Amino acid sequence: MGLEEYKGVFVFAQQVDNELSGIAFELLGKAKDLAKDLDTDVTAVLVGSDVKGLVDDLAKYGADKVIVVDDPELKDYRTEPYTHALASVINEYKPEIMLVGATAIGRDLGPRVSARVATGLTADCTVLEIGDFPLNPIPGKEQKHNQLLMTRPAFGGNTIATIACPDNRPQMATVRPGVMQKIDPIEGAKAEVIEFNPGFTPNDKYVEILDVVKSVSDVVDIMDAKILVSGGRGVGEEGFAMLRELADVLGGEVSCSRAVVDNGWQPKDLQVGQTGKTVRPNVYFAIGISGAIQHVAGMEESDIIIAINKDETAPIFDVADYGIVGDLNKIVPALTEKLKAVVK
Amino acid sequence: MKIVVCIKQVPDTKGGVKFNPDGTLDRGAMLTIMNPDDKAGLEAALRIKDEYGAEVTVLTMGLPKADEVLREAMAMGADKGILVTDRVLGGADTWATSTTIAGAIRNLDYDLIITGRQAIDGDTAQVGPQISEHLDIPVISYAQDIKIEGDSVIVQRQYDDRYHVVKAKMPCLITALSELNEPRYMTPGGIFDAYDAEVTTWGRKDLKDVDDSNLGLAGSPTKIAKASDKVRKGAGEKVTLDPEEAVNYIVDKLTEKHVI
Numbered sequence: 001m002g003l004e005e006y007k008g009v010f011v012f013a014q015q016v017d018n019e020l021s022g023i024a025f026e027l028l029g030k031a032k033d034l035a036k037d038l039d040t041d042v043t044a045v046l047v048g049s050d051v052k053g054l055v056d057d058l059a060k061y062g063a064d065k066v067i068v069v070d071d072p073e074l075k076d077y078r079t080e081p082y083t084h085a086l087a088s089v090i091n092e093y094k095p096e097i098m099l100v101g102a103t104a105i106g107r108d109l110g111p112r113v114s115a116r117v118a119t120g121l122t123a124d125c126t127v128l129e130i131g132d133f134p135l136n137p138i139p140g141k142e143q144k145h146n147q148l149l150m151t152r153p154a155f156g157g158n159t160i161a162t163i164a165c166p167d168n169r170p171q172m173a174t175v176r177p178g179v180m181q182k183i184d185p186i187e188g189a190k191a192e193v194i195e196f197n198p199g200f201t202p203n204d205k206y207v208e209i210l211d212v213v214k215s216v217s218d219v220v221d222i223m224d225a226k227i228l229v230s231g232g233r234g235v236g237e238e239g240f241a242m243l244r245e246l247a248d249v250l251g252g253e254v255s256c257s258r259a260v261v262d263n264g265w266q267p268k269d270l271q272v273g274q275t276g277k278t279v280r281p282n283v284y285f286a287i288g289i290s291g292a293i294q295h296v297a298g299m300e301e302s303d304i305i306i307a308i309n310k311d312e313t314a315p316i317f318d319v320a321d322y323g324i325v326g327d328l329n330k331i332v333p334a335l336t337e338k339l340k341a342v343v344k
Numbered sequence: 345m346k347i348v349v350c351i352k353q354v355p356d357t358k359g360g361v362k363f364n365p366d367g368t369l370d371r372g373a374m375l376t377i378m379n380p381d382d383k384a385g386l387e388a389a390l391r392i393k394d395e396y397g398a399e400v401t402v403l404t405m406g407l408p409k410a411d412e413v414l415r416e417a418m419a420m421g422a423d424k425g426i427l428v429t430d431r432v433l434g435g436a437d438t439w440a441t442s443t444t445i446a447g448a449i450r451n452l453d454y455d456l457i458i459t460g461r462q463a464i465d466g467d468t469a470q471v472g473p474q475i476s477e478h479l480d481i482p483v484i485s486y487a488q489d490i491k492i493e494g495d496s497v498i499v500q501r502q503y504d505d506r507y508h509v510v511k512a513k514m515p516c517l518i519t520a521l522s523e524l525n526e527p528r529y530m531t532p533g534g535i536f537d538a539y540d541a542e543v544t545t546w547g548r549k550d551l552k553d554v555d556d557s558n559l560g561l562a563g564s565p566t567k568i569a570k571a572s573d574k575v576r577k578g579a580g581e582k583v584t585l586d587p588e589e590a591v592n593y594i595v596d597k598l599t600e601k602h603v604i
Contacts, residue, residue, distance in 0.1 A: 016503075076508065078510075079482070079485070080482065104485075104486055104503045105503065107469045107470075108469075108473055108485040108486070110470070111438065111442075111469070111470035111471075111472075112473045112476070112477050112483065114439065114474070115439065115473070115474040115478060118439075119565055120564070120565030120566035121566070122566055123438075123466070123467065123469065123470055124467060133569055135570060149569060154467060155464075158573070161568055162569040163566050163567065163568055164566070164567050164569050165565050165566050166567060167565065168565040204481075204482060205481070205482040206482075207482050207484060207510045207516075208510065208511040208512070210498070210509040210511055212506060212509075213507050213508075213509065214505060214506040215505050274467070283603055304597075304603070305580075306597070308590070312582070317582050319579065320579065320580055320582070322583075322594070322597050323581065323582035324582075324583055324584075324585055324590045324593065325583070325585075326584065326586070326587060326590050331590045331591060331594075334587050334590075334591045335591045338592075339595065339604065342604055343604050
């Protein structure tokens with residue numbers, strides 16, 4: 001495999017129900033940085049059925065080219081036809097970098113594609129940059145330049161590792177939603193559109209979708225919230241009403257820790273942390289949250305972290321900008337009342 | 345019906361994490377447990393065994409001491425245990441790991457392969473789908489419910505805002521979520537039997553249709569450039585206040601930072 005044949009930064013532009021997922025724009029934002037460092041361009045790979053209408057949005061957020069794989073077999077996500085689509089695009093267009101969102105779709109598609117095209121895949125990356133591998137020259141060993149260096153947390157957020165894929169192409173990564181920044185949209189931007197269809201012939205690997213059951217709750221995406229009022233076990237099931245009032249006054253949303261979801265008090269969509277969502281709001285209130293590492297991994301990038309907890313040894317105070325040791329059941333309602341007067 | 349369940353002995357991440365000088369994990373130095381998602385996968389297999397009758401084989405790749413996790417699985421009700429262990433397999437990334445496990449599974453008859461969604465040490469969720477690709481069978485990831493219907497499985501496949509009810513013809517591979525079930529405990533008789541049970545040990549030579557260049561650290565496309573303990577931002581202010589003072593304190597900070 002001639003590695004130098006592989007050019008360009010590609011992103012998998014995830015769509016669901018013909019609506020682009022936020023991660024598609026986030027990946028484009030990061031891809032633009034990487035492409036600049038490599039002096040190359042950004043290509044979005046759009047896979048679905050009747051999805052051509054989404055091309056301009058991808059251009060607006062930084063795609064120079066869009067490869068569209070459009071086929072009725074691609075209507076709802078299924079591993080095999082989507083793997084065939086993306087692996088065929090890689091084999092045909094040979095990108096040096098292929099980014100996929102670390103979503104419930106991407107974490108299935110990415111590994112299957114990487115195994116098919118025989119390259120490495122680094123999961124759930126939080127930092128991507130171009131650099132040398134090895135990082136420092138080692139006598140007797142070639143140091144390769146312009147490599148994708150992929151950084152990811154592991155061991156429940158206890159450690160971070162930086163990983164390279166020096167001898168295989170493309171360099172593939174899945175990227176945690178909510179971490180990369182999308183660019184400000186460029187109105188009127190146009191991308192070169194390439195239509196590509198490798199042919200889709202159903203076989204036993206094309207599983208049959210008998211039913212699609214959407215969650216009934218119309219919960220907002222906590223990853224978009226500027227202010228999050230997040231509750232943990234210490235809040236208790238009833239206490240979430242009080243958090244909601246505080247969030248409403250501030251124009252924010254309510255989120256929660258894993259313990260709350262495990263207890264069935266709040267839906268999984270609201271869970272922040274390693275096994276939930278990564279959030280980076282302007283203000284994150286951690287209320288009655290002890291601050292287990294797996295929770296902190298999902299919120300430590302917030303601009304301002306305010307923690308309220310009665311246990312002064314709670315690890316949440318190690319990451320909080322402002323930590324208050326006190327009774328949340330008294331502080332939260334009083335804070336809401338006070339803010340009602342202040343915020344008009 | 346024959347089911348293969350892939351399980352992994354993982355460091356208990358509540359304990360400390362230790363590294364070898366090359367940046368790979370020093371697994372020998374850490375306390376271990378059966379990976380939780382894998383345990384749910386095993387429980388799913390055992391429930392199929394209870395309901396329809398099945399032979400459940402557990403397979404793990406790891407250090408020789410990973411036979412502990414096979415014995416735990418057998419004490420829960422698995423019929424056979426296979427340990428894949430060999431010095432040349434060490435330091436494998438997900439590509440080399442999935443290549444190895446697929447090479448082992450090629451020796452077995454199976455209708456269904458169940459793996460956990462992800463292991464708590466790596467959190468990658470990659471090995472299950474990659475095994476299925478190497479074996480050229482369908483995969484259904486993120487299973488929250490599994491039913492058998494004739495020669496097919498019917499699985500609830502979880503997504504962010506929905507689930508799909510998916511039907512696949514066996515053989516296929518399913519990755520299990522911890523939410524799938526509450527794993528059973530080992531039985532005293534089971535523990536006794538598992539202690540004496542024979543665990544099959546396979547090495548490099550037992551892997552079928554696998555090239556040396558795809559194994560172990562050398563056969564891993566991804567390489568660790570560096571690994572370190574996470575550096576976190578330091579603690580800010582911590583104050584102990586009565587409720588009224590606390591409210592004023594928070595409002596002051598929000599005002600100072602132009603939030604309100």
